[in-house]
Amino acid sequence: MTDNHKDKAVSNFIRTIIDQDLTQGKHSTVITRFPPEPNGYLHIGHAKSICLNFGLALDYGGHCNLRFDDTNPIKEEAEYVASIQEDVQWLGFDWGERLYYASDYFQELHDFAVCLIDAGKAYVCSLSQEEIREFRGTLKEPGRESPYRRRSIQENRDLFAGMRRGEFPEGSHVLRAKIDMTHPNLNMRDPVIYRILHAEHHRTGNAWHVYPTYDFAHGLSDALEGVTHSLCSLEFEDHRPLYDWFLDELPVPSRPRQYEFARMNLGYTVLSKRKLIQLVQEGYVQGWDDPRLPTICGLRRRGFSPASIRNFCERIGVGKSFSLVDMSMLEHAAREDLNRHSPRVMGVLDPLRVVIVNYPKADEESLEAVNNPEDPEMGVREVLFSREIYIEKEDFRTDPPRKYFRLAPGREVRLRYAYYITCVGMVTEQGTGKVLEVYCRYDPKTRGGSSPDGRKVKGTLHWVSADHCRRAEVRLYDRLFVTADPTADAKKRSDFKEYLNENSLEVLRDCPVEAELAAFEAGSRIQLERKGYFCLDYDSSPDKLILNRTVTLRDSWAKLEKKLAHS
């Protein structure tokens, strides 16, 4: 863990609380936990929570537990347990030996429930699900007490034991905490704490027929693990009184506190399991790791580095107000890290053939190129040059606009790490005027890209030798939705999917790229000079190169050109 935790941490309300707890001696260490439910893939929103919980533990010299919140066997699967661990690890965090499952505590939790029964603070309720809802009342009207609320302690014990042994059908009974049916907070109106589920659990198999609810299990698990600060999202604020109630009523080994922070929303995408699963299952994207998705595995495949995601999470801060973070923030974090660490390679996305007419036909030569101007230690490589090369179509104009520094008839530019070339002619298509091929002369004295007479050129182009290049498939990704907040806008139309960007993926084939690319392993992150940061897809191989574009480079020419067009 480097990079982001070196910087002095930005203050936030949770750090303020921890600082107080530490100076007042309320705690001597900080124990947090990341508690995913293993029922889906992690996304960038989870990354914020992971960075917060593990980051705090790291900064304060404490610990962060990875705890799977597996209290609902119907929804949870072992498959997700593995992917979540992989993602947390990939992000760069280490839980050491502290890997836990709520299901580890099923026995303790059960015993706590019996404690409540013995104290007359819990009872078996045999109302149907609909009846329980009716008895709960509404937001503005108080609820009514269940007729089963006055069962004797012995009867409750016997019934709960029967529930546990699987003697009753699902839905026939539940165990409820006996709190207050008139409480203004609905969570306190005798909440269900155990329900009968005859389902096989991914870890405990068929050992149990009753499973604790989140409200009952979560805080007690925190207490059992000695968690000091239990961080969750805002929608659990209403659950805090209940969280506290269980801890106050039961003989717990420690006293954790719950604090709530606002979950992150990212512009032009969606971050809810329900919506993500729709996109995957209905085929709008090609899987959980589709590079257009904000899932951790999608971002990984897209080419984001773990450090860039950590920096992003650090930078957006932690607060309690609802926020929609701008995509440019994530892109900035990606460029910042990738600029420092990714090797440069040349590749042409939209090729235009250039013939260097005064370069000997049979010749070729090797030129030296630096791998990363930001990091000399990354060394240099050889790039082959020859009479026929490809440049980017957009780097040539027959009628260049003002301030266009690239190639045009009669213009001289530099080929990066190679020579100065001057355009002396071209072939255009009959009728359309489309440029098919360009002819240039090179200046042999400018080898390497500088002129002995001190002559300057304003443009530098990337290029690839036609005789020595490889071909690659290049996948250009764009924002998944056409609107910043598809969830909110979906209220105006029928469905958030109406706002999907139909051009979020553009596939380019046979793009000429430096042969050097074949030396990189799948998953490698590189910069295609002047075009952007790319990642070799998992399906890429030296024989079939596939590049995924992570993000473009900033393009001030595109901005200028747009401005010129408007003036």
Added chain:
RNA sequence: UGGGGUGUAGCCAAGUGGUAAGGCAACGGGUUUUGGUCCCGUCAUGCGGAGGUUCGAAUCCUCCCACCCCAGCCA
């Protein structure tokens, strides 16, 4: 007056009675063999609104407004 929350720049966000940090974006300029990077500069007389307390208020008080969450045997 059901209960619980939140409002500081286009976006994120510090600030906790002493005169509005920082980042992203944007806009100027410098350096540059990536129109990249880097560097320099500009960007809230203003903190949801209105009153009040105070020598002094984004911070304290009062009222108001807007938005979010809650009626799963989901988490």
